[in-house]
Amino acid sequence: MDLTITDVRLTPILVADPPLLNTQGVHQPYTPRLIVEVVTADGITGVGETYGDTKYLELARPFAEKLKGRQVADLNGLFAIADEVSVDSSRVRNQVDVGGLRGVQTADKLRLSVVSGFEVACLDALGKALGLPVHTLLGGKVRDAVEYSAYLFYKWADHPEGVACEKDDWGAALDPAGVVEQARLFKERYGFTSFKLKGGVFPPDEEIAAVRALAEAFPGHPLRLDPNGAWSVETSLKVAEELGDVLEYLEDPALGTPAMAEVSAATGVPLATNMCVTTFAEIKEAFTRDAVQVVLSDHHYWGGLRNTQQLAAVCRTFGVGVSMHSNTHLGISLAAMTHVAATVPNLHHACDSHYPWQSEDVLGARLTFEGGKVAVSDAPGLGVELDRDKLRFLHQRWLDDDGALRERDDAAAMRVAEPGWVTPAVPRW
Numbered sequence: 042m043d044l045t046i047t048d049v050r051l052t053p054i055l056v057a058d059p060p061l062l063n064t065q066g067v068h069q070p071y072t073p074r075l076i077v078e079v080v081t082a083d084g085i086t087g088v089g090e091t092y093g094d095t096k097y098l099e100l101a102r103p104f105a106e107k108l109k110g111r112q113v114a115d116l117n118g119l120f121a122i123a124d125e126v127s128v129d130s131s132r133v134r135n136q137v138d139v140g141g142l143r144g145v146q147t148a149d150k151l152r153l154s155v156v157s158g159f160e161v162a163c164l165d166a167l168g169k170a171l172g173l174p175v176h177t178l179l180g181g182k183v184r185d186a187v188e189y190s191a192y193l194f195y196k197w198a199d200h201p202e203g204v205a206c207e208k209d210d211w212g213a214a215l216d217p218a219g220v221v222e223q224a225r226l227f228k229e230r231y232g233f234t235s236f237k238l239k240g241g242v243f244p245p246d247e248e249i250a251a252v253r254a255l256a257e258a259f260p261g262h263p264l265r266l267d268p269n270g271a272w273s274v275e276t277s278l279k280v281a282e283e284l285g286d287v288l289e290y291l292e293d294p295a296l297g298t299p300a301m302a303e304v305s306a307a308t309g310v311p312l313a314t315n316m317c318v319t320t321f322a323e324i325k326e327a328f329t330r331d332a333v334q335v336v337l338s339d340h341h342y343w344g345g346l347r348n349t350q351q352l353a354a355v356c357r358t359f360g361v362g363v364s365m366h367s368n369t370h371l372g373i374s375l376a377a378m379t380h381v382a383a384t385v386p387n388l389h390h391a392c393d394s395h396y397p398w399q400s401e402d403v404l405g406a407r408l409t410f411e412g413g414k415v416a417v418s419d420a421p422g423l424g425v426e427l428d429r430d431k432l433r434f435l436h437q438r439w440l441d442d443d444g445a446l447r448e449r450d451d452a453a454a455m456r457v458a459e460p461g462w463v464t465p466a467v468p469r470w
């Protein structure tokens with residue numbers, strides 16, 4: 042068996058995304074992703090997926106060159122290669138990731154976001170070569186299915202008029218009744234039993250009313266609200282007080298570890314984050330100040346599946362919960378998330394996934410949710426098949442784009458509907 046990497050293919054794509062609202066603005070009609078393929082001397086291809094904005098592509102290209110001739114099993118070597126790729130200082134000067142939705146932007150985090158796509162592709166190829174599923178390569182599954190939560194968003198029925206887009210059949214959700222209706226559809230279509238509402242869009246009282254409506258419609262089901270740091274400490278505490286009896290956790294109510302620590306000290310409602318702890322360097326302060334009770338990992342920017350396991354181990358050590366964050370992603374990433382989640386013993390909260398919002402994919406057969414869960418595949422590698430026609434189609438869309446959609450920018454997408462829109466100052470409420 043020759044596990045030497047002889048070829049690496051990088052395919053940037055644009056995938057359809059519905060008009061989902063968040064505190065920064067609205068999702069673009071198409072969003073960038075990067076599909077990674079590594080090919081071994083024996084002709085085995087492994088696939089991976091990660092963020093696809095230019096700042097990632099410009100690191101992925103030199104990284105891919107350095108990979109050729111190396112062994113697909115040399116996963117630790119990926120981090121050493123990443124350190125050799127230089128990051129333009131303009132990418133990280135006073136920068137936050139996606140306006141802060143994904144926390145800080147550091148050179149290391151950018152590199153890790155690229156490493157993760159390659160790590161998953163290498164694990165897929167290695168698994169296929171050895172006839173073993175990725176979860177076995179990660180030490181073995183401790184569960185046969187991974188639970189996900191319904192990721193509810195306030196949304197418009199359509200993207201603004203005149204904007205090229207794909208239609209979706211979810212309808213609008215702009216008030217409590219709309220949110221409950223969307224939750225019903227999620228339950229009906231996928232069987233989800235826990236619900237997360239993306240908040241920070243409307244004044245807190247409206248979002249409190251929406252969560253109350255969810256609690257009435259789905260009594261006893263775990264609920265979460267995530268305003269992406271849009272609230273002051275005072276507002277966060279008011280929401281915690283009003284929704285404490287129905288929330289599983291409150292996600293990033295206020296921005297930054299000091300504010301989260303203040304909220305945490307004054308409420309019994311657990312706080313989760315994918316904003317103030319998104320790198321290993323941020324763990325010490327947040328954990329010693331008891332600022333968060335649940336860390337939402339994202340294997341893309343934490344540096345892959347094995348780093349996610351390491352994060353889970355650190356969380357376990359400190360008695361902090363762990364679960365998974367999600368951005369717009371396709372089936373390769375859902376498969377990767379499912380494999381690693383299957384190996385984490387201390388995963389006690391349903392993971393987030395945007396996948397139901399993605400009508401397009403690069404896989405031949407989409408992954409499915411049964412009763413809100415994705416079955417853990419025992420097929421070699423990730424257990425997914427790339428569909429080259431679909432990949433070509435989505436890549437062509439990326440090629441045809443004039444560059445406007447190649448960077449995720451929710452505020453710019455909002456300006457199409459509201460020309461004066463600027464990202465609101467924080468705290469917004």
Ligand SMILES: O=C([O-])C(=O)C[C@H](O)[C@@H](O)C(=O)[O-]
Pocket residue numbers: 061062063139142143239267269315366367368369
């Ligand atoms: O849990 C989160 O904060 C996210 O998933 C961040 C995302 O960027 C979300 O806000 C979105 O897609 O609008």
Ligand SMILES: [Mg+2]
Pocket residue numbers: 267269292293314315316366
């Ligand atoms: Mg969040």
